[in-house]
Amino acid sequence: MVKYEEQLDAIFTALAHPARRAMLAQLGKGEATVGELAQPFDMSLPAITKHLKVLERAKLISRSKNAQWRPCRLEEAPLRTASGWIEEQRKVWESRLDRLEDYLHSMEKNGERKKR
Amino acid sequence: MVKYEEQLDAIFTALAHPARRAMLAQLGKGEATVGELAQPFDMSLPAITKHLKVLERAKLISRSKNAQWRPCRLEEAPLRTASGWIEEQRKVWESRLDRLEDYLHSMEKNGERKKR
Numbered sequence: 675m676v677k678y679e680e681q682l683d684a685i686f687t688a689l690a691h692p693a694r695r696a697m698l699a700q701l702g703k704g705e706a707t708v709g710e711l712a713q714p715f716d717m718s719l720p721a722i723t724k725h726l727k728v729l730e731r732a733k734l735i736s737r738s739k740n741a742q743w744r745p746c747r748l749e750e751a752p753l754r755t756a757s758g759w760i761e762e763q764r765k766v767w768e769s770r771l772d773r774l775e776d777y778l779h780s781m782e783k784n785g786e787r788k789k790r
Numbered sequence: 791m792v793k794y795e796e797q798l799d800a801i802f803t804a805l806a807h808p809a810r811r812a813m814l815a816q817l818g819k820g821e822a823t824v825g826e827l828a829q830p831f832d833m834s835l836p837a838i839t840k841h842l843k844v845l846e847r848a849k850l851i852s853r854s855k856n857a858q859w860r861p862c863r864l865e866e867a868p869l870r871t872a873s874g875w876i877e878e879q880r881k882v883w884e885s886r887l888d889r890l891e892d893y894l895h896s897m898e899k900n901g902e903r904k905k906r
Contacts, residue, residue, distance in 0.1 A: 679808045686806035692795045695875070702882035748883060757876040759811070760869050766818035767864060 681732075682759055685752045688732035693717070694725050698734060701748035705738075711746060797848075798875055801868045804848035809833070810841050814850060817864035821854075827862060 688694055697711050712722040726746065729735045734753070735746045804810055813827050828838040842862065845851045850869070851862045 679811075682811065683806050683808065686802045689872075689875075690799050690802035690806055692799065695795075695798065699879060699882065702879050703886060750880075750883060753876050753879060756805075757873050757880075759805075760873040760876075763815060763818050763864075763869060764866070764873075766815065767866060770819060 678755075681752070681755060684732040685734065685756045688728050688734055689756065691725065691728075694729055697725065697729065697746075698748060698753075701735060701746060705745040705747045707743050707745050794871075797868070797871060800848040801850065801872045804844050804850055805872065807841065807844075810845055813841065813845065813862075814864060814869075817851060817862060821861040821863045823859050823861050 689698075693715055696714065700706055700711060700714075708719075708722065708726065711726070712719065715722065726735065730737070732752055733749055736749055737744050737746050805814075809831055812830065816822055816827060816830075824835075824838065824842065827842070828835065831838065842851065846853070848868055849865055852865050853860050853862050
């Protein structure tokens with residue numbers, strides 16, 4: 675449970691920066707080198723490397739160990755974990771709204787019965 | 791576009807802490823006062839207030855202005871914005887995998903044709 679919470683912390687932290695989201699969006703289209711990922715940004719290489727480390731810590735990207743140019747690739751599982759958490763919340767609030775609707779319907783019916 | 795990116799920054803930042811996620815999960819079940827939200831945590835009131843401010847900044851919660859006890863309530867729209875962004879990425883990588891599959895099938899067919 676603690677590990678799951680730590681994963682969510684790392685994933686949402688990684689998603690909380692426009693440059694990191696843009697890097698993930700680019701990697702969604704295919705593997706890319708650090709140079710290719712850096713290209714759209716007016717950022718120093720250490721800054722780029724720092725963002726990549728945040729993404730790696732969240733396991734949102736992995737880097738090939740074999741190829742000399744070590745391309746980065748997107749890992750989908752953490753994105754599924756993040757949307758899974760949001761989905762869980764949606765289920766809770768939707769079931770609450772359903773219960774509220776049922777309650778209002780039953781109130782309405784009671785009202786009609788009393789009028790007769 | 792900048793506003794959308796800023797919204798995503800604020801939402802994902804807000805989701806990147808277990809206490810704030812727990813508060814949102816509780817609010818999914820219904821409105822709650824600051825005292826009720828603070829109850830499960832071993833935290834000072836200023837610390838709780840700080841977390842609530844991060845959630846308010848992301849518009850994930852709102853606070854009633856009328857009632858004296860000013861209950862907090864969950865606002866679903868930012869959660870939909872966050873999962874919408876993740877969903878967009880999923881579409882990109884899935885269409886890439888589909889294209890890759892198509893390509894491999896066409897290679898396979900070419901191979902069979904050559905064998906004949």
